[in-house]
Amino acid sequence: MVKRNPHFAGLSEGYLFPEIARRRRALLEKNPDAKIISLGIGNTTEPLTPAVAQALELAARELGTADGYSGYADDSAGLSALREQIAAVLYKGRITPREITISDGAKCDIGRLQILFGGRATVCIQDPAYPVYVDGSLIAGAGGGLQYMPCRPENDFFPDLGGLKRADLIYFCSPNNPTGAAATKTQLAELVAFARQNKSIIIFDAAYSEFIVEQNLPRSIYEIPGADEVAVEVNSFSKSIGFTGVRLGWCVVPQKLKFEDGRPALPDWLRIINTLFNGASNIAQRGGLAALTPAGRRETQNLVAYYQDNAKLILEGLRQTGIQAYGGVNSPYIWAHFPGQKSWDVFEKILNEAYVVTTPGAGFGPAGESFIRFSAFGRHGDIDAAAQRLKRLKF
Amino acid sequence: MVKRNPHFAGLSEGYLFPEIARRRRALLEKNPDAKIISLGIGNTTEPLTPAVAQALELAARELGTADGYSGYADDSAGLSALREQIAAVLYKGRITPREITISDGAKCDIGRLQILFGGRATVCIQDPAYPVYVDGSLIAGAGGGLQYMPCRPENDFFPDLGGLKRADLIYFCSPNNPTGAAATKTQLAELVAFARQNKSIIIFDAAYSEFIVEQNLPRSIYEIPGADEVAVEVNSFSKSIGFTGVRLGWCVVPQKLKFEDGRPALPDWLRIINTLFNGASNIAQRGGLAALTPAGRRETQNLVAYYQDNAKLILEGLRQTGIQAYGGVNSPYIWAHFPGQKSWDVFEKILNEAYVVTTPGAGFGPAGESFIRFSAFGRHGDIDAAAQRLKRLKF
Numbered sequence: 205m206v207k208r209n210p211h212f213a214g215l216s217e218g219y220l221f222p223e224i225a226r227r228r229r230a231l232l233e234k235n236p237d238a239k240i241i242s243l244g245i246g247n248t249t250e251p252l253t254p255a256v257a258q259a260l261e262l263a264a265r266e267l268g269t270a271d272g273y274s275g276y277a278d279d280s281a282g283l284s285a286l287r288e289q290i291a292a293v294l295y296k297g298r299i300t301p302r303e304i305t306i307s308d309g310a311k312c313d314i315g316r317l318q319i320l321f322g323g324r325a326t327v328c329i330q331d332p333a334y335p336v337y338v339d340g341s342l343i344a345g346a347g348g349g350l351q352y353m354p355c356r357p358e359n360d361f362f363p364d365l366g367g368l369k370r371a372d373l374i375y376f377c378s379p380n381n382p383t384g385a386a387a388t389k390t391q392l393a394e395l396v397a398f399a400r401q402n403k404s405i406i407i408f409d410a411a412y413s414e415f416i417v418e419q420n421l422p423r424s425i426y427e428i429p430g431a432d433e434v435a436v437e438v439n440s441f442s443k444s445i446g447f448t449g450v451r452l453g454w455c456v457v458p459q460k461l462k463f464e465d466g467r468p469a470l471p472d473w474l475r476i477i478n479t480l481f482n483g484a485s486n487i488a489q490r491g492g493l494a495a496l497t498p499a500g501r502r503e504t505q506n507l508v509a510y511y512q513d514n515a516k517l518i519l520e521g522l523r524q525t526g527i528q529a530y531g532g533v534n535s536p537y538i539w540a541h542f543p544g545q546k547s548w549d550v551f552e553k554i555l556n557e558a559y560v561v562t563t564p565g566a567g568f569g570p571a572g573e574s575f576i577r578f579s580a581f582g583r584h585g586d587i588d589a590a591a592q593r594l595k596r597l598k599f
Numbered sequence: 600m601v602k603r604n605p606h607f608a609g610l611s612e613g614y615l616f617p618e619i620a621r622r623r624r625a626l627l628e629k630n631p632d633a634k635i636i637s638l639g640i641g642n643t644t645e646p647l648t649p650a651v652a653q654a655l656e657l658a659a660r661e662l663g664t665a666d667g668y669s670g671y672a673d674d675s676a677g678l679s680a681l682r683e684q685i686a687a688v689l690y691k692g693r694i695t696p697r698e699i700t701i702s703d704g705a706k707c708d709i710g711r712l713q714i715l716f717g718g719r720a721t722v723c724i725q726d727p728a729y730p731v732y733v734d735g736s737l738i739a740g741a742g743g744g745l746q747y748m749p750c751r752p753e754n755d756f757f758p759d760l761g762g763l764k765r766a767d768l769i770y771f772c773s774p775n776n777p778t779g780a781a782a783t784k785t786q787l788a789e790l791v792a793f794a795r796q797n798k799s800i801i802i803f804d805a806a807y808s809e810f811i812v813e814q815n816l817p818r819s820i821y822e823i824p825g826a827d828e829v830a831v832e833v834n835s836f837s838k839s840i841g842f843t844g845v846r847l848g849w850c851v852v853p854q855k856l857k858f859e860d861g862r863p864a865l866p867d868w869l870r871i872i873n874t875l876f877n878g879a880s881n882i883a884q885r886g887g888l889a890a891l892t893p894a895g896r897r898e899t900q901n902l903v904a905y906y907q908d909n910a911k912l913i914l915e916g917l918r919q920t921g922i923q924a925y926g927g928v929n930s931p932y933i934w935a936h937f938p939g940q941k942s943w944d945v946f947e948k949i950l951n952e953a954y955v956v957t958t959p960g961a962g963f964g965p966a967g968e969s970f971i972r973f974s975a976f977g978r979h980g981d982i983d984a985a986a987q988r989l990k991r992l993k994f
Binding site: 205206207208209210211212215221222225245247248249250251252253254256257258260261263264265267268269270272273274275276277278308309311312314315318319320321322323324325335336339340343344345372373403404405446448449450451462463464465467469472475476478479480481482483484485486487488581 | 601602604607616644645647651658663665703706707713716718719731859860862870874875878879882883976
């Protein structure tokens, strides 16, 4: 008979968000009238902006016409115009269009990067972290060489690189999910120098880059000189323009990034894109293109500002209870500390006493224990109500 | 430094379709006025049908409204309504909605199935075959245990199962890409019996099932009793409703399908869907739902009939040159035999003398040598013109 893939045995039971959904349902079964507000999963709630929605609608309509129909793109790596606009508008020319591949989202690209590097690669992962880095690495078979890099208030949520063994891959997310910490240029320069010295490759997740408001914080790893020799970058339209359901992201694999044998990584990456992926939806790509016009960019800024206002409300609510909270400024996530308490216990308390769904920090890794992640994605009214309920809790 | 993933070294140079695109560009550089007609890649050309296009347009419009907006779905496995309709309309209740996961296309699902089974699985693959089975298996690391199952006119394009060593996975595509052969119930029953006896798992690719016109030919492996214990099935909206660019497909992993240790495969599959995929575009899913209404089904039949008429034109054109051609009845592909000739040579001859792009059979595997695949996806006028040009060729 066919053996179960042994890599699955190493996964912890239940992916984090389905488990949260299960507990939410359990509350509703017990108390069907509970008016639950979700600050859990980072799911956008606001309508698409006019420029983007109209572009999607037009793209859909054109597909119903003989002149406007399109099937497979000429290139699975994505529409040339979109790759050019991402290079020009978001990377200001630091990256060329041919180094950019368009995808159905950052999570999917991370999975494909794990295929690119394979199960023999050793990996370092921030702790806490987006679960896909660890679970995806385990599924790929990289479990043997997995190191955590603890990120806590004591180290300003930036890992102590000096204490690490060399690894092939370093996952790094900034602005960070879940801690909300946005790395400074000095910190990222230290990370790049460390990768160059160790001949490691950084997988830089910049999915929240549009939430950066403070001046001088880098929005891309490629703002650090030399990063294009040691880093790939994934990013997404999900959180910035509300495409969590529409599905659109991109990945940068610079031409200067090379393997030990001197071969560039980009051709192998394009081989994966051609072989195991067939391009992002042509409708979604038209929406992405609209979002990168000057009008689209202004709308994106307003949309992001809406969620940033939410983050302020949550931060204020938490601070009135005396809880120390981090993040929420250059990030849609607030990372609240409950010293001495288990985060699943705090999750249950907040769920059952305030009817607010959060995400227990322990779900993001060992160093997330005693923390709770609050997501600022939601309607103002809901967020305001949740903040009021939080203020009344005694921890 | 980071080592190149050794699995990539086993891949042949250049994925088939990019190589064809390169040769097409080379002709245009030499002869910019050449009016090239493509019967190469299986890319749909006809506009989406009204029911589907209107559903996509409405879905896009609603995303721009507060009430109609949606982000991440509750379940990465797809809209409940779509899974229910696929189970009811296309599987007539043989498969339950929870055994169905919605995806961005069959190619992507095949890649994820290769992650599910891992690189230790031994595999049997029809020869010729859609390149993704071989290339994806090699990338996953399954190169060591790869067996070809030759499918030729002599065996009615159905493999001689008796001569095979046992393998974990058997890739089988019907109606077949590229040979155009649609397996009979008797043949599929033999395949299922073989898999049950050997305790193998069939990966059944039914992406062209809507092209079946002849009575009594199975459209799903699950029409064979007992198949739900030994087969997963992938399928797609790409070719049936013209979603090659919109991206929508599905996969069936039956609850009865188990690994050696008695564990069902479905939870591991759902883990992959949750961990490395975030659901198909919510716009595309609404289009799929519209295609499964009675009106949508009628439109699909008309759309498929359009391409089937094209296939007849190509078959007639080829037969007038005395070329033996297969397929093209229950499939959009015609598989033409040029005994004693190399298929890349025939490809070049047809490209340079008739300005018609085809696909050389050798690109689909060793047994594809001396064959050419003609795709029936195209506008009637173009297909007719291509058929006229083909008639004038001397082979």
